[in-house]
Every structure is written in structure tokens, then in C-alpha cells.
Amino acid sequence: MSWYTWIEQGRANVSAQVLDAIARVLGLSADQRIYMRRLAGLNADYIDARYTPDKRELIPYVDNWNQGPAYVLDRYWNVITANDQFHTLWAATQRRINIVEHFFTDPHARTLYPLWESAAPTLTGRFRSQASRYPDDPEFRCLTRRLVTTSPAFAQLWAQHLVTDDACGPDSLFHPGTGPQKYMWTSLRFADRTGLTMVVYLPCHDAPSGALAERA
Structure with a gap:
């Protein structure tokens, strides 16, 4: 020792x-x-490759957030579990949803995000920031290659090498019952080794103006 x-x-x-x-x-x-x-003064963002999240343990975190949508993501922005408000807004079923893939390839995203054109660069920059945490992970390369192939909009923005902080910000989502709704979102990271992040939305009538970012 x-x-x-x-x-x-x-x-x-x-x-x-x-x-x-x-x-x-x-x-x-x-x-x-x-x-x-x-x-030793080294990067401590250790990822446990053997870790598999238990959805049942994560459900209470999102179900007890009743202010707005809430969901838990893995490191690739696949939604592991989410509350009812998320499922209502994202028109989600039991199928797996990847937030960035949904935004750029699902037609529903154009309805969900009233300011889609403004949100797209911010989301792309945030996803690049997320991917930079795992430079040796081949799954990120596979995901970005797939998005570049299937979405010209993503390909164009990805080529610009945008980088944006992924902590909190304003957003605008279209609720099927009440119409456009302003939110403030924040991301809450679990232990680094798990690669998990919980995202919660809070309705906000005085959200900052400008480009409203999508959250993943």
C-alpha cells in the first residue's frame, strides 16, 4: 500500500x-x-462502465417534482425515466427518447419548441460540452455520426464547434392544453461515476428574453 x-x-x-x-x-x-x-491532481470524472441505472430507484425523483417536466438522463441524453408532465409535452410513449435526437429528427419537436431555430445552436453547444466529458467513449461518436447523417441542421451546427454551458437557463415549450409556456430549467448531476443527470423545469412568467434554450 x-x-x-x-x-x-x-x-x-x-x-x-x-x-x-x-x-x-x-x-x-x-x-x-x-x-x-x-x-494525484488528475481528472476525477471517473465513469463506472459496469454501472447500470435502476429505473425504479430513479422514479421517485421525477414523480415528486410537480412544478413542471422532470426527467433523468444517462450520459448520452437518453431519457431513463420522466414524470407525467414530460410525457404530456414530449408526446412520449414507453419508447426510448434521446433528447438531442428527438429535437433534430422528430417532427413533433417543431411543435414542442416554438423557438426551435433559436434553441438549436444552444442545444448543439450544450451537447458538445456534454460529449467532451467522455472523449474516449465510442458511443458518442456513433451518436454524432448518426445525427450528422440524419439531420442537415445538426450537421451544419455541429461543424461550427459551438460550446455552451449546460447548467441552467430559460426555455419555451408548447403545452397542448395551454399553449406556449416559459420555463427556467436546471440540470442536477448525480455522482460522476454514474453519468446521470436530472433535469427539472420551473414555470416562469418573467424568463429572460432572447434565445430560449432547449434542455437535455
């Missing part, structure tokens, strides 16, 4: 590859790997 002790004391200068190898040999847990990476 001398390597572990040296790292804790800041006496070891090791690469991420060496550190991960040590973690495997020592049989460290995900939390211990993250802790050791932080001590």
Missing part, C-alpha cells in the same frame, strides 16, 4: 494509466478511485 500512501502525501507523480492499474490491482471501489485521482 506504499503507493497509495505516497499519493495521499503528494509524494508520487503518476499518470492516469498507472493510477488506474494500481486501482485495479488493489481492487479499489469507484469512490476510492475518484479519491485517489483527486489526490
Whole structure:
């Protein structure tokens, strides 16, 4: 355990590859790997490839948000679970929905987002920011290639290398019962190793003007 002790004391200068190898040999847990990476001054956005989210455990988070739509995403922006308000607005069934793919390829998105043209660059920039967290993940490359092929609008925006923060912002959605509704959304990340994010919307009558962003 001398390597572990040296790292804790800041006496070891090791690469991420060496550190991960040590973690495997020592049989460290995900939390211990993250802790050791932080001590070594390395990127601590450790992703547990073996982690599989349990939808049943996540349902209470979204069902208890009654102010507006709420949903939980995996790292690729696939919706794992969502509340009834999300299903009403997104016209969603039990089929899997990917937020960015829905926005650019589903005709319903043009109705759901009254300011679609303004929201598209922001969403693309936010998705690039998300993908940059996982530079070695081939699934992101597959997803972006598919979107570039199926959506000329996405292809054009993706080529511009837009990058936008993915924390919170204004949005405008069309409710089938009440018409356009302004919201403020925010994203709440679970532990980094899970790759999960919960997104919640709060109705807002005084949302900032300008390009209203779609949230994923």
C-alpha cells in the first residue's frame, strides 16, 4: 500500500494509466478511485462502465417534482425515466427518447419548441460540452455520426464547434392544453461515476428574453 500512501502525501507523480492499474490491482471501489485521482491532481470524472441505472430507484425523483417536466438522463441524453408532465409535452410513449435526437429528427419537436431555430445552436453547444466529458467513449461518436447523417441542421451546427454551458437557463415549450409556456430549467448531476443527470423545469412568467434554450 506504499503507493497509495505516497499519493495521499503528494509524494508520487503518476499518470492516469498507472493510477488506474494500481486501482485495479488493489481492487479499489469507484469512490476510492475518484479519491485517489483527486489526490494525484488528475481528472476525477471517473465513469463506472459496469454501472447500470435502476429505473425504479430513479422514479421517485421525477414523480415528486410537480412544478413542471422532470426527467433523468444517462450520459448520452437518453431519457431513463420522466414524470407525467414530460410525457404530456414530449408526446412520449414507453419508447426510448434521446433528447438531442428527438429535437433534430422528430417532427413533433417543431411543435414542442416554438423557438426551435433559436434553441438549436444552444442545444448543439450544450451537447458538445456534454460529449467532451467522455472523449474516449465510442458511443458518442456513433451518436454524432448518426445525427450528422440524419439531420442537415445538426450537421451544419455541429461543424461550427459551438460550446455552451449546460447548467441552467430559460426555455419555451408548447403545452397542448395551454399553449406556449416559459420555463427556467436546471440540470442536477448525480455522482460522476454514474453519468446521470436530472433535469427539472420551473414555470416562469418573467424568463429572460432572447434565445430560449432547449434542455437535455
